[in-house]
Structure formats: structure tokens, C-alpha cells
Amino acid sequence: MLAELTRRLLSTAVVVLGVVVLVFLLIHLIPGDPVDVMLGEAATAADREALRHQLGLDRPLTAQLGDYLGGLARGDLGQSLQQRRPIGELLAERIPATLELALAALAFTLVLALPLGLLAAVRRNSGWDRGAMAFSLLGVSIPNFWLGPLLILLFAVGLGWLPVSGRDAPGALILPALTLGLSLAAVLSRMVRSSVLEVLGEDFIRSAYARGLSTRQVLTRHALPNALLPVITVLGLQLGTLLAGAVITEVVFGWPGLGSLTIEAIQGRDYPLVQACVLLISLSYVLVNMLTDLLYAGIDPRIRLGAD
Structure with a gap:
């Protein structure tokens, strides 16, 4: 198990290094030039060259890359070109908001997808099943940048129940979490249905019914635990998509998280900040998938024995 963990950590380091360089x-x-963004069009050529030299942007690209990798090795993400503050401080201010949004979206996903998928599997070809599959198709088809404004128009502007944007007002988390979690819930509910249907056809399920267990007991004790492995695979892969989708959702709702910071950095050509934001998002994606693989051992003993 230790050798497997070491191998995965090394492969993760190689992937992250490739992302950083790319x-x-x-x-x-x-x-685009961050100097032009910082000084404006009225600046003289001498002012531009002086600022470019001060920021080190006039050095060869290989030298800049070497300095950046050396800083990363020391744990130094550099300084924002626009805000003139350490990037670590900027990330520390924004990460809690993104984590709050991602966890709320994940909770909404699990609360909706697991019961919906189970119900669709148990009542196959019924109205519940067709309704669940229609929801799945609809959730996958609607993009975040369209769903977010639609929810704002309905619940914030039309009904006045929830705030339009920001993080401080009561209920401000609800609409962003719904927007971010709906597509993941749609994918996951379909996966739960498919996986549970496959398990329900196994011999040990028929044996469980023969022993007099109720449908609820069969589903919770036998069907769902054995159907979790492919569901966790999809969930782990989609969590990375959840973080990427947070960029669009945060911009739509004015949520002060990592996604909004990334867009601000791109618009301002803030090279170090863009690199740090993308590095953090990609690292989160890779680590989530690595932890998903390792979690298999805790769910399926056969995988654990095979790894040993």
C-alpha cells in the first residue's frame, strides 16, 4: 500500500509540474502586456520599459520560468503584479469562500442524487424512473452560465426570496450552490440508477430477499454498498469539474472566491496570480482523483488485498 501511495504521489508531482510549465x-x-494594463495607454515608452524591468518581464522567458519554479520549490508563489501583495495572502482570503460553495454544492448533489437514483432503480420503467432520467438529461444539458441568471431572475428578481449576489446576505449561498451542484446531481443520479440496477440482478440480492429482508434492508445493506464503487469513481472525477465550474458560477453570482480571483487576474494580465490560481485548481483536481483511487481500498476489500 505504501508503494502504491508513493507511486501515485510521484505521478501527481509530474502532472502538476507539467501543468505549471504549460x-x-x-x-x-x-x-497582451500587464504593463499596458497597469500604466494605461497614456504612459510613455520609457515608463513602460522601466516598469517592465522592475517586474522582471524583460528577462528571457527561460530565466523567468526558472525563477518561478525555484520560488515554488521554496513555497513562494510570488507577488501579485496588480495588487502588489503576496499571492499566498490573496489565495488565503479567497479559498474559504470557494470551499464553502463547493461543499454546499456537494451536499446538495448527494441529498438529491442518491435518493433519486435509488428510487429510479427500484421503480424501473415507472413514472418516477422517467422523471429522474428527464431531470438527469435536463441537468446535464443546462450550462451554469445560463442556469445562474435564470435562477437569479426567478428567485431574486421575480420572487425576491434570495439575494442576487455576494456572500454576506442571508441565503446568499443557496443559488450558487444549486447552480453548481445541479449538473453533478444529474450525472450522479444516472450513475446511481445504473449501478444499483446492475447489482439488483445479482444472486446475493435474490438470496437476501429469500431470507426475508425488506426492500429497504436489501437496498441499504447489500445493493447500495456494492454499487458505490463506480459511483465514487464518477463523483471523484466530477469534483474536479465542480471546482472548474465554480469559476463561472462565482462570476455570475459575484461570489468572492478563487474563481472570481482567477478571472480578475486574467483580465489584469497578472501572470503570477493566474499561474497560482490555475496551479491550485489543477492540484485540487489531481489530489481529489488520487484520494478517490485510494478510497477504493476502504470500500472494496478485494482492491485492498490486491494492493497488498
Whole structure:
């Protein structure tokens, strides 16, 4: 098990390093200059060159990359070009809001998807099943940038029940969490239905019914635990998508999280801040998937024995 963990950590480090280098090169090669954004069009050429030299942007790209990787090795993410503050402080201010939104969206997903998928599997080909599959198709088809404004128009502008944007007002978390979690709930409910249906056809399920167990006992004790493995696979993969989708959702609702900070950094051509935000999002995605693989051992003993 230790060897497997070490191998996965090494592969994770290689992936993260590749992401860091790729993002660094792309953000420096795309059109646009942070100096122009900071000084404006009225600045003289001498002022631009002086600021570019001060920020180290006039150095060769390889030298800038070497300095950036060296700083990462020391745990130094650098300083924001726009705000002139350590990037670590900026991330520390925004990460709690993003985690709050992601956890709320995940809770909404599990509360909705697990019962809906189980109900659709137990009552296959019924109205419940067709309704659940229609919800799944609808949830996957509606993008966040369309669903968010629609919920704002309905619940904030039309009914006046919830705030339009921000984080401080009561109930401000509800609409962003619904927007972010709906697509994941749609995917997960379909996966739960498919996985439970497959398990319900096994011999040990028929044996459980033969022993006199009720439908609820069969589902909770036998069907659902054995159907969890593919569900956790999908959930782990979708959690990375959840973090990526938070960028759009946070912008729509003015949520002061990591996604909003990323967009602000892109608009301001704040190279170090963009790199740090993308690095953090990609690292979260990779770590979630690694932890998902390791979690298999705690759910399926056969995987644990195989790893040993």
C-alpha cells in the first residue's frame, strides 16, 4: 500500500509540474502586456520599459520560468503584479469562500442524487424512473452560465426570496450552490440508477430477499454498498469539474472566491496570480482523483488485498 501511495504521489508531482510549465508558457505567449494594463495607454515608452524591468518581464522567458519554479520549490508563489501583495495572502482570503460553495454544492448533489437514483432503480420503467432520467438529461444539458441568471431572475428578481449576489446576505449561498451542484446531481443520479440496477440482478440480492429482508434492508445493506464503487469513481472525477465550474458560477453570482480571483487576474494580465490560481485548481483536481483511487481500498476489500 505504501508503494502504491508513493507511486501515485510521484505521478501527481509530474502532472502538476507539467501543468505549471504549460500554464506559464501559455500565459506569457498569448497577446497582451500587464504593463499596458497597469500604466494605461497614456504612459510613455520609457515608463513602460522601466516598469517592465522592475517586474522582471524583460528577462528571457527561460530565466523567468526558472525563477518561478525555484520560488515554488521554496513555497513562494510570488507577488501579485496588480495588487502588489503576496499571492499566498490573496489565495488565503479567497479559498474559504470557494470551499464553502463547493461543499454546499456537494451536499446538495448527494441529498438529491442518491435518493433519486435509488428510487429510479427500484421503480424501473415507472413514472418516477422517467422523471429522474428527464431531470438527469435536463441537468446535464443546462450550462451554469445560463442556469445562474435564470435562477437569479426567478428567485431574486421575480420572487425576491434570495439575494442576487455576494456572500454576506442571508441565503446568499443557496443559488450558487444549486447552480453548481445541479449538473453533478444529474450525472450522479444516472450513475446511481445504473449501478444499483446492475447489482439488483445479482444472486446475493435474490438470496437476501429469500431470507426475508425488506426492500429497504436489501437496498441499504447489500445493493447500495456494492454499487458505490463506480459511483465514487464518477463523483471523484466530477469534483474536479465542480471546482472548474465554480469559476463561472462565482462570476455570475459575484461570489468572492478563487474563481472570481482567477478571472480578475486574467483580465489584469497578472501572470503570477493566474499561474497560482490555475496551479491550485489543477492540484485540487489531481489530489481529489488520487484520494478517490485510494478510497477504493476502504470500500472494496478485494482492491485492498490486491494492493497488498
